[in-house]
Amino acid sequence: MKCEQLRERMPDVAAGLSEATAAESSHLASCISCAEQFKAMQETMALLDEWQVPEPSPYFDVRLQARLREEMAKPQAGWAMRWFRQPVIAAALTVIIGIGVGLFFSQGPRIHNSQPMLAQNADPGSAVGDLQTLDNNHDLYANFDLLDDMDLQQDVTANP
Amino acid sequence: MGASSSPAPGVFSPMLTDGSVSDAEIMLRVKTGDQSAFEYLVQKYRRPIVSFMYRMARNAAAAEDLAQEVFLRVYRSRESYEATAKFTTWLYRIATNLAVNHARDTRHERPEVQVSLDEPDEDTGTTLEVPDSSLNAEQAIVRRERMMAIRQKVEALPEQQRLAVIMHKYQQMDYKQISEVLKKSESATKSLLFRAYETLREQLKEFV
Numbered sequence: 225m226k227c228e229q230l231r232e233r234m235p236d237v238a239a240g241l242s243e244a245t246a247a248e249s250s251h252l253a254s255c256i257s258c259a260e261q262f263k264a265m266q267e268t269m270a271l272l273d274e275w276q277v278p279e280p281s282p283y284f285d286v287r288l289q290a291r292l293r294e295e296m297a298k299p300q301a302g303w304a305m306r307w308f309r310q311p312v313i314a315a316a317l318t319v320i321i322g323i324g325v326g327l328f329f330s331q332g333p334r335i336h337n338s339q340p341m342l343a344q345n346a347d348p349g350s351a352v353g354d355l356q357t358l359d360n361n362h363d364l365y366a367n368f369d370l371l372d373d374m375d376l377q378q379d380v381t382a383n384p
Numbered sequence: 385m386g387a388s389s390s391p392a393p394g395v396f397s398p399m400l401t402d403g404s405v406s407d408a409e410i411m412l413r414v415k416t417g418d419q420s421a422f423e424y425l426v427q428k429y430r431r432p433i434v435s436f437m438y439r440m441a442r443n444a445a446a447a448e449d450l451a452q453e454v455f456l457r458v459y460r461s462r463e464s465y466e467a468t469a470k471f472t473t474w475l476y477r478i479a480t481n482l483a484v485n486h487a488r489d490t491r492h493e494r495p496e497v498q499v500s501l502d503e504p505d506e507d508t509g510t511t512l513e514v515p516d517s518s519l520n521a522e523q524a525i526v527r528r529e530r531m532m533a534i535r536q537k538v539e540a541l542p543e544q545q546r547l548a549v550i551m552h553k554y555q556q557m558d559y560k561q562i563s564e565v566l567k568k569s570e571s572a573t574k575s576l577l578f579r580a581y582e583t584l585r586e587q588l589k590e591f592v
Contacts, residue, residue, distance in 0.1 A: 235577045236552075272538075280451070284448050292456065
């Protein structure tokens with residue numbers, strides 16, 4: 225047996241989780257280096273045994289039961305949510321929704337371009353016509369403050 | 385799970401006490417809605433999981449919260465459970481993930497939070513130290529120092545080594561199972577453990 229082979233098994237044997245085989249015992253009896261290492265590891269294991277932890281507190285079970293009751297009281301997720309929790313399906317749905325949103329916005333300008341056609345159909349002076357006029361001149365109305373600054377207010381009020 | 389159709393908590397079907405039934409099979413019964421099977425698993429593993437978390441967390445309250453969370457996750461995952469590995473491998477993988485995430489989430493608190501082994505926790509009333517009334521004051525101080533040193537040196541190990549040591553030394557898990565929990569080869573796990581124990585031997589030699 226080689227030293228390397230024994231060292232692989234050393235933690236298990238030193239911790240008492242496994243008995244040394246005949247070959248391992250023989251190697252330990254003949255290899256001073258491995259024997260020293262093994263003795264030191266046994267001492268370390270004995271020291272580590274001193275780290276004891278307490279039993280679970282008396283409240284542990286009570287709290288766990290309370291949390292479990294809360295868990296059981298929760299409504300079961302519907303089939304749609306269960307499907308959505310599948311990573312592949314969730315990813316596929318995200319991609320499909322993303323493509324849909326992308327297509328919607330990519331067609332936006334075409335929808336906007338159709339507005340002048342509607343404006344032509346509205347009667348001047350009607351409510352729809354007034355709203356279309358306001359909409360078409362939105363940029364102008366939004367810049368009224370600038371017009372004020374340019375002393376054009378009088379011209380505008382003189383020619384409504 | 386229909387709690388009303390299940391047996392009362394703590395009352396367990398005698399069939400399950402048969403040693404021939406593996407924990408994985410019991411977990412499959414949980415999957416079918418057997419509440420008493422879940423109670424059985426909680427009672428069987430509560431102490432090992434709490435002790436695992438006591439050694440991974442910084443205080444008793446956090447340790448017990450994390451241990452409870454392990455069982456809640458087991459319960460939540462019951463419907464997707466597949467008995468492809470040993471139940472304990474699956475259980476410790478859940479525990480390990482939770483403990484590692486907790487350690488990472490609270491790492492910024494570590495320099496400020498001093499572990500107190502003998503002061504009882506406000507929430508649980510327990511201490512991280514097991515009191516020993518047979519010791520006099522001086523012996524108790526020496527014992528506490530040794531405990532603190534062991535704890536600090538194990539905590540100071542790299543994450544994977546620390547997990548491996550706690551599972552091997554304190555949970556008595558074999559190399560194969562540790563390697564499955566840590567998703568490493570068995571040979572890499574042996575090497576990891578040997579390095580970890582060598583580090584501890586060197587760091588703790590003044591206490592030996």
